[in-house]
Amino acid sequence: MSKTASLPRRGRLLRIGAAVAVLLGVAGYLVAQYETGGGGAPRCTVTSADGDSYRMSPEQAVNAATISAVGTTRGMPERAVTIALATALQESGLRNLNHGDRDSLGLFQQRPSQGWGTAKQITDPVYAAGKFYDHLAKVPGYSRLPLTVAAQRVQRSGFPQAYAKHEPDAALLSAALTGRTQAAVTCSAAKGATPGDAAKVRTELARDFGPGVLPTNRDAGSGPVLVLPVASTVVAASTESTGGPQRTQRGWELAHWAVAHSSELRIERVSYAGREWTAGQSGNDWHTTDTKSDGVRLTLSK
Structure with a gap:
């Protein structure tokens, strides 16, 4: 075979090799995104029990x-x-x-x-x-x-x-x-390297819900774990009882607020009522947990 005839074949082999390298790179990226709960840009999803x-x-x-x-x-x-x-x-x-x-x-x-x-x-x-x-x-x-x-x-x-x-x-x-x-309410943001700031979380909670949403013991909300009391945060203007279903509703409201703010406030984990959401977990869904708490437990990135 002449030297000139081998040039097209060499070109084709180089193109095939480059294509395979690109495909392997894409496959590796997709696997990494799946394992870290990614999938491109961070997204949040609200899904009902009916599948909407x-x-x-x-x-x-x-x-x-x-x-x-x-x-x-x-x-x-x-x-x-x-x-x-x-x-x-x-x-x-x-x-x-x-x-x-x-x-x-x-x-x-x-x-x-x-x-x-x-x-x-x-x-x-x-x-x-x-x-x-x-x-x-x-x-x-x-x-x-x-x-x-x-x-x-x-x-x-x-x-x-x-x-x-x-x-x-x-x-x-x-x-x-x-x-x-x-x-x-879930978000696909992966765990971040930037530590969460408990003071910022407290500030944003108080801005949206009022200061009554925060733990009465300030030291309880200054570290990487912040536990929001549920019974004391029920809306004072409501005419309903502050116990039972309304207390549970308030707890889920706070938990979903925290997940929605997870990327912005570097909230890594949210636990409430025997359920837990974790940033970067495959699927980013809520899972059953053994963690026990009287309130909504927020764990910040360290």
Whole structure:
């Protein structure tokens, strides 16, 4: 065989070798992602017992959990949280935007020029959610109105019917984030090398739920393990009993809030009521555990 005839064959062999190397690299990446609970960019998922699910980014999960926490802390019913979440899904996709139509900003695209607050205030998710609930509470019979009507009474949108398409996802999110159902809230973030900051976790909890959510003994929440008491955090504005089902609901609300904030706050493990979620675990699902605690137990990355 001539030297010139061997050149095409050598080229083909090099291309085949390169392709095999790429495939092996991809396979290795996928295996690593599977073993670390990855799968590309971190994602959070809410899944109901019926199999309905909603996927979102960690940023969206944090914002959804904040909207829910602000509502329940004010004693607003689950329907109010559903209306707020559907509105934020339509207006911003659950993202804290620094832009919008004219001077619209934030999760709900509220406008400084229309009296919603300053730009700095509106882009604070806790403030923005609170202002939305302030206006919603003034709508007579809002909980019995169609979601589009209730949301429109607050937002005055040019496209009021657009809120309707988000109602199923908002209802699923609110059922899980308010703790009414044990719908699984999971996030796929792998364990991080950056240690968690207990002081930051305490600050964010108090911002969303109020200071009553924190352990009364400050030393109990200053290390890598933070145990949130459940009985003492039941919303004071509620007319229901502070025991039994409501206590369990509050516990799951706090647990799901922690999972939603796991990437941001470096929360590595969340345990409650004999169930546990662990960052980086294959599948990222909740599992049965022998860990016993009177509250919601958060373990931070070390």
